[in-house]
Amino acid sequence: MADLSIEVNGIRFPNPFVLASGxxxxxxxxxxxxxxxxxxxxxxxxxxLDHSKVHNTVPRYGKLTDPENKKKVIGFQNIELISDRPxxxxxxxxxxxxxxxxxRVLIASIxxxxxxxxxxxxxxxxQATGVDALELNLSCPHGLPERKMGAAxxxxxxxxxxxxxxxxxxxxxxxxxxxxxxxxxxTIPAKAAVRGGADGISAINTILCIIGVNLETLRxxxxxxxxxxxGGYSGRxxxxxxxxxxxxxxRSCPGVPVSGMGGVESAADALQHMLxxxxxxQVCTGAMLKGYEMIAELCAGLEAFMDKQGMTAVSEIVxxxxxxxxxxADLVERQRQAKREKAGEAQRDDMWKGDIASETDxxxxx
Ligand SMILES: Cc1cc2nc3c(=O)[nH]c(=O)nc-3n(C[C@H](O)[C@H](O)[C@H](O)COP(=O)(O)O)c2cc1C
Numbered sequence: 001m002a003d004l005s006i007e008v009n010g011i012r013f014p015n016p017f018v019l020a021s022g023x024x025x026x027x028x029x030x031x032x033x034x035x036x037x038x039x040x041x042x043x044x045x046x047x048x049l050d051h052s053k054v055h056n057t058v059p060r061y062g063k064l065t066d067p068e069n070k071k072k073v074i075g076f077q078n079i080e081l082i083s084d085r086p087x088x089x090x091x092x093x094x095x096x097x098x099x100x101x102x103x104r105v106l107i108a109s110i111x112x113x114x115x116x117x118x119x120x121x122x123x124x125x126x127q128a129t130g131v132d133a134l135e136l137n138l139s140c141p142h143g144l145p146e147r148k149m150g151a152a153x154x155x156x157x158x159x160x161x162x163x164x165x166x167x168x169x170x171x172x173x174x175x176x177x178x179x180x181x182x183x184x185x186x187t188i189p190a191k192a193a194v195r196g197g198a199d200g201i202s203a204i205n206t207i208l209c210i211i212g213v214n215l216e217t218l219r220x221x222x223x224x225x226x227x228x229x230x231g232g233y234s235g236r237x238x239x240x241x242x243x244x245x246x247x248x249x250x251r252s253c254p255g256v257p258v259s260g261m262g263g264v265e266s267a268a269d270a271l272q273h274m275l276x277x278x279x280x281x282q283v284c285t286g287a288m289l290k291g292y293e294m295i296a297e298l299c300a301g302l303e304a305f306m307d308k309q310g311m312t313a314v315s316e317i318v319x320x321x322x323x324x325x326x327x328x329a330d331l332v333e334r335q336r337q338a339k340r341e342k343a344g345e346a347q348r349d350d351m352w353k354g355d356i357a358s359e360t361d362x363x364x365x366x
Contacts, residue, residue, distance in 0.1 A: 267301020
């Protein structure tokens, strides 16, 4: 049986599959359940020092379904904020989870306003619970940017560098900075995080979207008292976009581990993230739609892939497909070269056929 574990920043993950920050890690009970079922790690729902500022709406989710099969969810929108549970309660629960499952990896997702003291406080108090690493949420695309948090930070490379440095200076455990995909060039904030000292990069958070408009009421969805805001898109539909971000970040930040996420619903999806540079793969919407039990298929699929490819370590998969990216001009040149080689072969074949023909002719005449 293949060894599914992988070491990242000195942390041994029993397998590379991690539940992403969001509803799957919303309290100690579900975090423990995910460990019971075999997830390699979990990133808790993002926490902040003052939960009283967090006000969620109902509804806050919207789904894009297959027109042929309304039960099949293609894409998922949320306008959910970070955790609205008290920070002190979270500290107790994180410590409790880590104590109960010391072998499993628990990562705390944290977010604060753009003030050094607040970041230092949240880092110091959170890491004191014994969590293995911190993920800085610099990427939530809705609600929080109105308070200059989340993606408002992640879209500003100077802030990404600054906040990452504040966190790193206070941290004694690895720090991952989580990127927003709502930028033109994802390598700019990723490199800024690395300059700030990030030990790893997580990507992607959700993509700004509008899930649809109700043609009866003419109201965009999800509708809250008749109104809405653009939200974050996730689930299967975002996989190709996430893969591109992971690839670009992986190539631009060599040596810095990437935790890839976006659109993972199966082992095949996760493997593609890994082949493009992710050493761990996070799952949020997939687990919400398919249940935590999907971890069994992820591990079985990874193992079958490694056996088929003759790989013995998960790290062998990471970034294996990256060398096959090039420039468009290079593709054109390669194609020209291939045509030239084919034409050369054809010419050689013709000559060879000609030789045979003349030989046969000479045989006949002889
Ligand atoms: C309902 C919901 C809530 C989320 N809440 C958080 C959060 O609190 N912090 C965070 O960093 N990301 C949050 N995310 C983003 C996910 O962690 C993940 O980056 C994104 O959904 C892409 O992965 P997926 O396609 O597997 O869902 C949330 C996503 C969803 C769908």
